[in-house]
Amino acid sequence: MxxxxxxxxxxxxxxxxxxxxxxxxxxxxxxxxxxxxxxxxxxxxxxxxxxxxxxxxxxxxxxxxxxxxxxxxxxxxxxxxxxxxxxxxxxxxxxxxxxxxxxxxxxxxxxxxxxxxxxxxxxxxxxxxxLGHGKKIDSFFWLTISTGIGGALVIDKKLITGDNGLAGEIGHIKIYDRRLKCSCGKYGCLEAISSGPAILKRTKERIKSASFKRITALKKNDLTTEKIVAFANRGDEGAQKILDECSSAVGKALSYIVNLTDIETIIIGGGVMDNNPLMFRLIKRYIKEYVYEEKLRRIKLLKPKFRxxxxxxxxxxxxxxxxxxxx
Ligand SMILES: [Zn+2]
Structure with missing residues (x-):
């Protein structure tokens, strides 16, 4: 038409x-x-x-x-x-x-x-x-951490789509070898480790152990991802441990993107990142730990302009x- x-x-x-x-x-x-x-x-x-x-x-x-x-x-x-x-x-x-x-x-x-x-x-x-941060920067990686994990790659003011429109699918980068089944049918993907439902599942499993119970005020009955994020940001040691593990996986996946593209700006949105300054700090720390030549780069993590x-x-x-x- x-x-x-x-x-x-x-x-x-x-x-x-x-x-x-x-x-x-x-x-x-x-x-x-x-x-x-x-x-x-x-x-x-x-x-x-x-x-x-x-x-x-x-x-x-x-x-x-x-x-x-x-x-x-x-x-x-x-x-x-x-x-x-x-x-x-x-x-x-x-x-x-x-x-x-x-x-x-x-x-x-x-x-x-x-x-x-x-x-x-x-x-x-x-x-x-x-209309957002791209007015001042030409290249960035967009990451959403929500029910799933997705990404998009913008280089020199152009969205990279790839041969099949699948470029940027960071959620299915493999982080672990053979643990945690992902929604895509494979194992060990980032989404199976660090998405909202994955954080909830991991906490529910961990809360059964006596050693975890000793370091958290979270209770198994009314757990939600939002609650785990809120507890972690208020200093709960158990909840922080969970978010630390998730952030390490996100930081590792992002370090691959940074190594591959030399992008310095990562914009992170999605429900899991709402009111979650702790995870912003941890992800940045882990990217710096894993990436090649971190001293040469000025890695910046930003919130989406339009939330x-x-x-x-x-x-x-x-x-x-x-x-x-x-x-
Ligand atoms: Zn997957």
């Missing part, structure tokens, strides 16, 4: 699909959110429902923001899974257990506006590149990236 509307406009519509939520927004090319709305969705939704709910949300925020969707420069969509290199379809979304979802075609048909789609981590990295809206603003940035809007 082609669209005759080539006039440069500075507002983009955006949809951020998560495992169990949809966030919609109208964003201008400085990164300002004009209007937005979020809804929760069941984890098992049909493709048809997901499109319909996205469309309804967009129409609602368009009315609220007083901007017709047809007057926007286009629609950017961030998706929780693998997107093909042509940007036509979602190949696989593990949370939705869904394959081959032609998202671009569906939205162009239903709304009649140009649509660009991307994997959520790549979208967030593009948003950061165009919870990173993927939404990233989705809008997919449009700005193509439009070359001045920001």
């Amino acid at each position: 082609t669209f005759s509307n080539t006039k440069k406009k500075v507002i983009a519509a955006a949809l951020d699909y998560g495992g169990t939520k949809i966030l919609a927004g109208l964003i201008d090319s400085t990164g300002k959110i004009i209007s937005k709305k979020k809804i929760q969705t069941p984890s098992k939704e049909s493709k048809k429902r997901l499109v319909l709910e996205g469309k309804n949300l967009l129409e609602e925020i368009s009315e609220k923001g007083g901007i017709n969707l047809s007057d926007t420069a286009g629609l950017g969509i961030s998706l929780p899974g693998m997107v093909d290199n042509n940007g036509e379809k979602l190949i696989y979304a593990p949370n939705w257990k869904m394959r081959n979802f032609y998202v671009k075609r569906e939205f162009e048909k239903i709304l009649g506006i140009r649509t660009v789609i991307a994997n959520d981590i790549n979208a967030a990295a593009i948003g950061e590149m165009i 919870y809206d990173s993927c939404l603003i990233g989705a809008a940035s997919l449009i700005f990236n193509q439009e070359n809007c001045s920001t």
Whole structure:
């Protein structure tokens, strides 16, 4: 489908699909959110429902923001899974257990506006590149530590996608030899060691031992990853030990990235890193410990500029990236 509307406009519509939520927004090319709305969705939704709910949300925020969707420069969509290199379809979304979802075609048909789609981590990295820290730095690695672990590589203001769109998949770098099964089916991946669920699982196992019980105030009944992170940051020795192990694995994986690319800036987001200065400090220490020629490098760890809206603003940035809007 082609669209005759080539006039440069500075507002983009955006949809951020998560495992169990949809966030919609109208964003201008400085990164300002004009209007937005979020809804929760069941984890098992049909493709048809997901499109319909996205469309309804967009129409609602368009009315609220007083901007017709047809007057926007286009629609950017961030998706929780693998997107093909042509940007036509979602190949696989593990949370939705869904394959081959032609998202671009569906939205162009239903709304009649140009649509660009991307994997959520790549979208967030593009948003950061165009509207966030990327305004001052040309190259960085984006890392998300959440339910899973994902990454994206930006070099010289360009997102590196690779031959299959799989570049930056740091979550499946192997850290241990044959322990801890990963969601990908292999063993010892970073995601199986340091993701939110992995931190929780590790603590639950450890809390059974008397020696661990002696050094922690955590109780096994109401454990959550957030609680473990909060306890560690308040000085709980047991919780700190867990985060230290996870940070060592993250630091090791990042040291490979730094050795390979010579990137100095790493932007780390995701739920596990919220209110978690301890893990920022530990990860930095371990990167320095593992990386080659650490004295020559000025390793910097940064928080994402747009925090919870990173993927939404990233989705809008997919449009700005193509439009070359001045920001
Ligand atoms: Zn894996």
